[in-house]
Amino acid sequence: xxxxxxxxxxxxxxxxxxxxxxxxxxxxxxxxxxxxxxxxxxxxxxxxxxxxxxxxxxxxxxxxxxxxxxxxxxxxxxxxxxxxxxxxxxxxxxxxxxxxxxxxxxxxxxxxxxxxxxxxxxxxxxxxxxxxxxxxxxxxxxxxxxxxxxxxxxxxxxxxxxxxxxxxxxxxxxxxxxxxxxxxxxxxxxxxxxxxxxxxxxxxxxxxxxxxxxxxxxxxxxxxxxxxxxxxxxxxxx
Amino acid sequence: xxxxxxxxxxxxxxxxxxxxxxxxxxxxxxxxxxxxxxxxxxxxxxxxxxxxxxxxxxxxxxxxxxxxxxxxxxxxxxxxxxxxxxxxxxxxxxxxxxxxxxxxxxxxxxxxxxxxxxxxxxxxxxxxxxxxxxxxxxxxxxxxxxxxxxxxxxxxxxxxxxxxxxxxxxxx
Numbered sequence: 001x002x003x004x005x006x007x008x009x010x011x012x013x014x015x016x017x018x019x020x021x022x023x024x025x026x027x028x029x030x031x032x033x034x035x036x037x038x039x040x041x042x043x044x045x046x047x048x049x050x051x052x053x054x055x056x057x058x059x060x061x062x063x064x065x066x067x068x069x070x071x072x073x074x075x076x077x078x079x080x081x082x083x084x085x086x087x088x089x090x091x092x093x094x095x096x097x098x099x100x101x102x103x104x105x106x107x108x109x110x111x112x113x114x115x116x117x118x119x120x121x122x123x124x125x126x127x128x129x130x131x132x133x134x135x136x137x138x139x140x141x142x143x144x145x146x147x148x149x150x151x152x153x154x155x156x157x158x159x160x161x162x163x164x165x166x167x168x169x170x171x172x173x174x175x176x177x178x179x180x181x182x183x184x185x186x187x188x189x190x191x192x193x194x195x196x197x198x199x200x201x202x203x204x205x206x207x208x209x210x211x212x213x214x215x216x217x218x219x220x221x222x223x224x225x226x227x228x229x230x231x232x233x234x235x236x237x238x
Numbered sequence: 239x240x241x242x243x244x245x246x247x248x249x250x251x252x253x254x255x256x257x258x259x260x261x262x263x264x265x266x267x268x269x270x271x272x273x274x275x276x277x278x279x280x281x282x283x284x285x286x287x288x289x290x291x292x293x294x295x296x297x298x299x300x301x302x303x304x305x306x307x308x309x310x311x312x313x314x315x316x317x318x319x320x321x322x323x324x325x326x327x328x329x330x331x332x333x334x335x336x337x338x339x340x341x342x343x344x345x346x347x348x349x350x351x352x353x354x355x356x357x358x359x360x361x362x363x364x365x366x367x368x369x370x371x372x373x374x375x376x377x378x379x380x381x382x383x384x385x386x387x388x389x390x391x392x393x394x395x396x397x398x399x400x401x402x403x404x405x406x407x408x409x410x
Contacts, residue, residue, distance in 0.1 A: 040315070045305040062318055065318075066322055142303060189252035189257035192260050193260075193292070195299075196292050199295045
């Protein structure tokens with residue numbers, strides 16, 4: 001492994017992940033295992049929120065690590081290791097989601113499944129008999145948030161996950177998603193506006209907005225929504 | 239439940255103000271832009287409210303579960319990579335004889351080229367023995383007769399007068 005001076009070596013000295021990856025490049029199996037242990041939960045978390053299935057996320061994560069190994073000679077320590085890794089995650093997830101879409105197109109004709117946003121809507125409008133007035137418990141709130149995230153576009157979701165979970169800068173997200181930082185800025189702004197609109201009914205008191213109302217009444221979110229804002233879940237401007 | 243909500247492919251556009259506020263929350267504005275946003279927030283309650291709502295929704299994401307894989311995942315992934323590594327080694331090993339032959343051929347071609355260059359250089363710089371023989375042919379042909387002449391000075395005199403070259407010229 002000949003890391004010749006320059007920024008690469010300086011970065012390697014500072015960033016233990018880069019050092020490990022350079023060791024992987026030089027053929028160290030122990031370094032690969034160490035890197036995997038450091039990143040496997042993070043990669044699976046991002047993939048699970050992207051594809052919506054734990055099993056598929058684990059399969060894809062295995063493919064990611066396999067690609068990391070196979071591409072080890074192409075790795076240059078110019079960027080953070082995590083940025084390079086999540087570029088691979090982005091590629092693997094995009095391929096998987098594209099295949100999913102194709103399969104879905106093929107099976108068109110079957111009853112369309114409810115989108116996450118529709119599920120959110122249904123939770124919000126559930127009849128009082130089924131959804132008594134009460135605080136949302138943590139698991140329910142998590143489910144609401146998960147569905148709100150799932151209702152974002154794939155690109156928005158990935159940008160949100162990298163920003164929120166990986167604390168990556170716009171420049172790093174741009175590199176991982178092969179977009180410009182300006183595009184990421186717009187993408188994240190749209191994502192956060194969408195999330196705010198989707199979660200608005202749940203923001204105030206952590207209650208199902210429909211609690212205590214009868215089915216068919218005004219949208220429960222009206223009551224819970226903050227003043228001056230449309231209380232219903234968002235309608236896209238497009 | 240017929241209300242249309244943002245689907246995967248439709249995106250609610252953000253206003254320029256929302257875009258600035260989000261970048262501010264993410265710490266992506268430079269000092270001057272940040273100051274401008276802070277000034278705006280100090281005098282515009284609606285901008286403040288927008289910022290707070292964006293921030294609250296963002297904080298809700300902290301509740302999302304983080305996945306934790308088991309040892310089985312680690313083990314099977316490492317096994318997959320090990321198999322890939324073994325395949326790689328096998329392929330490299332299989333490719334080695336071909337590479338060796340290519341390297342050997344290259345080496346041999348180089349050696350042949352060097353030998354040819356050496357021969358040409360030697361031919362250019364060393365006298366051609368045939369040429370010397372040809373030049374001496376008139377003498378060689380009558381060598382027995384010349385040997386009978388004991389006087390070397392007489393032979394030199396003949397040579398000086400061009401006898402030998404004349405004979406060679408006549409024959410040529």
